[in-house]
Amino acid sequence: MKNVMRISVNRNSKIPVYLQIRNEIRELILSKVLEPGFRLPPERKLALTLGVNRSTVVNAYRELEADGFIESHVGRGTIIKPLSSQENTRTPFPDVQPLVWKDFYNRLSAQMYNPILNSVLEQIVSEEIISFAAGVPAYVSYPAQAFERIFSELMQNDQWHALEYSATAGHYPLREYLSKFMRSRGIQTKPENILILSGSQQGLDLVAKVFLEPGDTVVVEEPTYLGAISVFQAAGARVLSIPMDEEGMRTDMLEQVISHHRPKLIYTLPTFQNPSGISLSPERRHALLQLAYRYHVPILEDDPYGELYYEGEPPLPLKAMDRHDHVLYLSTFSKILFPGLRLGWCVAPSAVIEQLTLAKQLVDLHAGTTAQWVMDRFCRQGLLERHLAQVRKDYAQKRNTMIEALEACAPPGFVWNVPKGGFYLWCQLPVGVTATSLLNKASEKRVAFLPGNACYVGGGGTDRIRLCFSRYTEETIREGIKRICMAMKEIMVKQTGLEGKSGKEQGIKPIV
Numbered sequence: 001m002k003n004v005m006r007i008s009v010n011r012n013s014k015i016p017v018y019l020q021i022r023n024e025i026r027e028l029i030l031s032k033v034l035e036p037g038f039r040l041p042p043e044r045k046l047a048l049t050l051g052v053n054r055s056t057v058v059n060a061y062r063e064l065e066a067d068g069f070i071e072s073h074v075g076r077g078t079i080i081k082p083l084s085s086q087e088n089t090r091t092p093f094p095d096v097q098p099l100v101w102k103d104f105y106n107r108l109s110a111q112m113y114n115p116i117l118n119s120v121l122e123q124i125v126s127e128e129i130i131s132f133a134a135g136v137p138a139y140v141s142y143p144a145q146a147f148e149r150i151f152s153e154l155m156q157n158d159q160w161h162a163l164e165y166s167a168t169a170g171h172y173p174l175r176e177y178l179s180k181f182m183r184s185r186g187i188q189t190k191p192e193n194i195l196i197l198s199g200s201q202q203g204l205d206l207v208a209k210v211f212l213e214p215g216d217t218v219v220v221e222e223p224t225y226l227g228a229i230s231v232f233q234a235a236g237a238r239v240l241s242i243p244m245d246e247e248g249m250r251t252d253m254l255e256q257v258i259s260h261h262r263p264k265l266i267y268t269l270p271t272f273q274n275p276s277g278i279s280l281s282p283e284r285r286h287a288l289l290q291l292a293y294r295y296h297v298p299i300l301e302d303d304p305y306g307e308l309y310y311e312g313e314p315p316l317p318l319k320a321m322d323r324h325d326h327v328l329y330l331s332t333f334s335k336i337l338f339p340g341l342r343l344g345w346c347v348a349p350s351a352v353i354e355q356l357t358l359a360k361q362l363v364d365l366h367a368g369t370t371a372q373w374v375m376d377r378f379c380r381q382g383l384l385e386r387h388l389a390q391v392r393k394d395y396a397q398k399r400n401t402m403i404e405a406l407e408a409c410a411p412p413g414f415v416w417n418v419p420k421g422g423f424y425l426w427c428q429l430p431v432g433v434t435a436t437s438l439l440n441k442a443s444e445k446r447v448a449f450l451p452g453n454a455c456y457v458g459g460g461g462t463d464r465i466r467l468c469f470s471r472y473t474e475e476t477i478r479e480g481i482k483r484i485c486m487a488m489k490e491i492m493v494k495q496t497g498l499e500g501k502s503g504k505e506q507g508i509k510p511i512v
C-alpha cells in the first residue's frame with residue numbers, strides 16, 4: 001500500500017496545483033488503486049514530498065472530502081471512504097475533456113454510414129408500416145415447423161458438435177450439399193471450393209478486404225445493389241458504373257472503361273438483378289467473360305435470386321460459363337429461404353477460398369455452427385427443393401398481384417418492369433414526382449419503398465423506386481400499392497392541379 005500513492009504535479013499546467021492533486025487522488029480511488037480504509041499521508045508530509053505549500057494539500061483534501069471520497073478523524077488521520085454508490089464512478093468530472101470518438105476513427109470509416117440501408121433494415125421489424133423497401137422473402141412461407149423439429153432432433157442427438165466452435169471454411173456436409181446444389185445451376189465445383197459465409201454481404205466485405213486497396217477501381221453496372229456500393233466505398237475504392245439497358249450491363253461500353261481504368265474487380269448481378277429485375281443476355285454474358293479474360297480482371301458474380309424464376313429456367317450463371325476461373329460466385333439462403341440464420345456461400349478457386357477463409361477468421365472465426373448444422377439437415381431432407389418449388393409459384397402470383405394493383409390505380413407516367421424472377425418491380429415515376437417527395441408523402445400513409453437513388457453511385461435514380469413484391473400477402477400488397485398511388489396522385493395534384501397531367505403512358509415498359 002505504501003508505494004501506491006505515486007502522484008506528481010505539473011507546474012506548467014493551467015490546472016491549479018491543488019486540483020491536480022485532487023484529480024490524481026480521485027483517479028487512484030476510482031480505479032481502486034487506493035482502497036477504502038487507506039490512510040492518506042498527513043498534509044504536511046505530502047506537501048513536503050511534492051514540494052508544495054501545506055495549504056495546497058489542505059485544499060485538495062477539502063475538495064475530496066466535499067466530494068465524499070475521504071473523511072478526516074482527529075487522531076486517525078484522513079481515510080478513504082467506501083465508494084457508496086455507482087454514482088461516484090459515473091459522474092463526469094468537469095475538468096476531464098470528453099473523448100470526441102470520431103477524431104479517433106480511421107479515414108475510411110467515414111464512408112461506412114449508409115442511412116438508407118439502415119432505415120430499410122429497421123423498417124423490416126415495424127408492423128405499422130407496409131414496407132416494400134427491403135428485399136425479403138414472405139414470412140408466411142418460413143418453414144418454422146421443420147426448423148423446430150430439426151433443431152430439437154439435433155439437440156437430442158448431436159448437440160455437443162452443433163454447439164461448438166467449428167472450422168472457418170464451414171460445416172463440411174453443408175459445403176458438400178451446396179456443391180451438389182451448385183451443379184443444378186450448371187456450376188461444377190467441389191466442397192473445398194465453397195466457403196460458408198455469415199450472409200453473402202459478408203462475402204462482399206471479405207472480397208473487398210482481400211482484393212481492394214484504397215484508390216483501386218471497381219466496375220459495377222448501374223443501378224446496382226446498394227449494400228455492395230457501400231462495401232466498395234468503405235474499402236476506399238473508386239466505384240465506376242456502366243449503364244444498363246433491357247439486356248443488362250452495356251458490355252459494349254465496358255472495354256473502354258477497363259482499358260482506361262484497369263479495375264481490380266467487376267461486380268455484377270447478372271440474373272434477376274437487384275434492383276432492375278433484368279437478366280444479362282447470353283451474348284453479353286459471353287462478352288463480359290471475354291473482356292475479363294482479355295484484361296485479367298476478376299468478376300464478382302452476386303446471385304441471390306437465380307433460383308427464384310417464374311417463367312422458364314433461369315440463365316446460366318457466369319460461373320457456369322467460366323472456363324478460366326475468373327469468376328468468384330456469391331449466393332445466399334437469405335432470399336430463397338429466410339435471412340435470419342445469416343448463411344451464404346462463395347464458390348471460388350482454391351487459392352481465393354484460402355485467402356477469404358483467412359480474412360473471415362479475423363472477422364468472426366466462422367459462421368454460426370448451429371445454424372449450419374440445422375440448415376444442412378433441412379437441405380438434405382429435400383426440404384429446400386420443396387420450399388423453392390412452392391415459393392416460385394407464390395412469388396409469381398405476388399408479382400402479378402402487384403402489377404394488377406398498379407394497373408388499377410397508378411397515375412399516368414408511372415411505368416414498371418416485369419421481371420422474370422427475383423423480388424422487385426423497378427419503376428419510373430411520373431414527371432415531376434421525385435422518389436424523395438414520394439417517400440415523404442408515403443410515410444404519412446404508413447407505406448415505404450426503396451428510393452432509386454440508393455442504387456446509383458454518383459447521382460441519378462431520383463425518378464425511380466424499387467418495390468419488393470415477395471414479402472406480403474396479396475391483400476397487403478394491394479393496400480400498400482393503393483397508398484403509394486394515392487401519395488403520388490396527391491403530389492401531382494398539388495403540382496399541376498390535375499391528377500396525372502404528365503403526358504406519359506402508364507404501365508409496363510422496360511426501364512433501367
Ligand SMILES: Cc1ncc(COP(=O)(O)O)c(C=O)c1O
Nearest residue numbers: 135199200201225274332334344
Ligand atoms: C444483391 C444482393 N447481394 C447481397 C445481399 C446480402 O444478402 P445476405 O442476407 O446474404 O447477406 C443482398 C440482400 O439484399 C442482395 O440483394
